[in-house]
Amino acid sequence: MEESSQGKGRKEEDLTRRAQRHRGEGAEKKTVAGRLICARKSVARQGELAQTTMQAAPTKETDLISRIVAGERELFHDLIRPYEKMVYLTVLSIVKNQADAEDGAQEAVINAYRHLNSFRAEAKFSTWLTMIAINEGRRRLRKAKGAAEDSIEELEEEKEGDYTPAPLTDWREIPLETLERKELREALREAVEELPDIYRQVFTLRDLEELNIEETARALGVNPGIVKVRLHRARIMLQKKLVPFLKTVAPARKGFFRRAP
Amino acid sequence: MKLECKHVWEYISEYIDGRVDPQVKEDIERHLEHCEICSATLDSTRNILILTADDRTFELPMGYSERLHERLKKEIESAEPDLKKK
Numbered sequence: 001m002e003e004s005s006q007g008k009g010r011k012e013e014d015l016t017r018r019a020q021r022h023r024g025e026g027a028e029k030k031t032v033a034g035r036l037i038c039a040r041k042s043v044a045r046q047g048e049l050a051q052t053t054m055q056a057a058p059t060k061e062t063d064l065i066s067r068i069v070a071g072e073r074e075l076f077h078d079l080i081r082p083y084e085k086m087v088y089l090t091v092l093s094i095v096k097n098q099a100d101a102e103d104g105a106q107e108a109v110i111n112a113y114r115h116l117n118s119f120r121a122e123a124k125f126s127t128w129l130t131m132i133a134i135n136e137g138r139r140r141l142r143k144a145k146g147a148a149e150d151s152i153e154e155l156e157e158e159k160e161g162d163y164t165p166a167p168l169t170d171w172r173e174i175p176l177e178t179l180e181r182k183e184l185r186e187a188l189r190e191a192v193e194e195l196p197d198i199y200r201q202v203f204t205l206r207d208l209e210e211l212n213i214e215e216t217a218r219a220l221g222v223n224p225g226i227v228k229v230r231l232h233r234a235r236i237m238l239q240k241k242l243v244p245f246l247k248t249v250a251p252a253r254k255g256f257f258r259r260a261p
Numbered sequence: 262m263k264l265e266c267k268h269v270w271e272y273i274s275e276y277i278d279g280r281v282d283p284q285v286k287e288d289i290e291r292h293l294e295h296c297e298i299c300s301a302t303l304d305s306t307r308n309i310l311i312l313t314a315d316d317r318t319f320e321l322p323m324g325y326s327e328r329l330h331e332r333l334k335k336e337i338e339s340a341e342p343d344l345k346k347k
Contacts, residue, residue: 073337080329084329105325106332109333110332113336114336164267185312185315188312192319207314208314213278235277235306235310236270239302242309
């Protein structure tokens, strides 16, 4: 099974080379492994994730929007490009089906295009677009499932569960190579897919699309307190699911990197 | 205040987001200094978030972008032909 990155021109290095480069070397800033955190440094890195942002320069965006509304409609291609993935993943977090998510994402983008003149400059374009994507996802879900969706959500929220993480004693024993493995990313993808709907949606907006708590709350139409609770539970559920996986796949010998067949 | 592990776990998510009160933050950090289990648990949770943000974890279907812009192009051309600047 090969990495699916070929032909996409997005990743210049394959897994092996990335892993080799990290072996025995210090942290490499630009790569994921370089950003992964060792236990000892953790305290100093506090809050760093919260700083991450994917926003394009807002002035350029505002300028683009006014030009499009004024008639340069082809510029909408440029406006939407940075958000293509965000729209897709938002719809996917609701409909949970790739083909449906793609159709829904297209529909959401077309809707955004048609209603761009109703966009208010004081709002953030990314949040506005996310709301359109959520509405489209929900519309599709209702069509597929019937109208029972809301009551299902209420029930889910009240379910009490064990939201404590899996204690881990040997995280530092896990080589960076393991964290770079394709299997781990697949496991994470599956774990996110298996999260209950309300948790997956919050997790997707907050940690995948990097909206902040308030934006996530606004986009989903719930209050920020609910977002925090759901986010915490989602993260803990994922930690629990991935910890055993990390323990079992970690290669025994130091510096030994086994590539997937 | 001296925190127990289970209390630290309750704050993991907000701690990662930098949203805990300064006093709680201090208590958590004091606990982390001597508790390997909580340090490892916190790191694993945080690393999952970093992996989540890795572009290779959640990918778009092949050809998604091309199909999207093709559809958009049709929409732009059909909806308001008069507004196109030539």
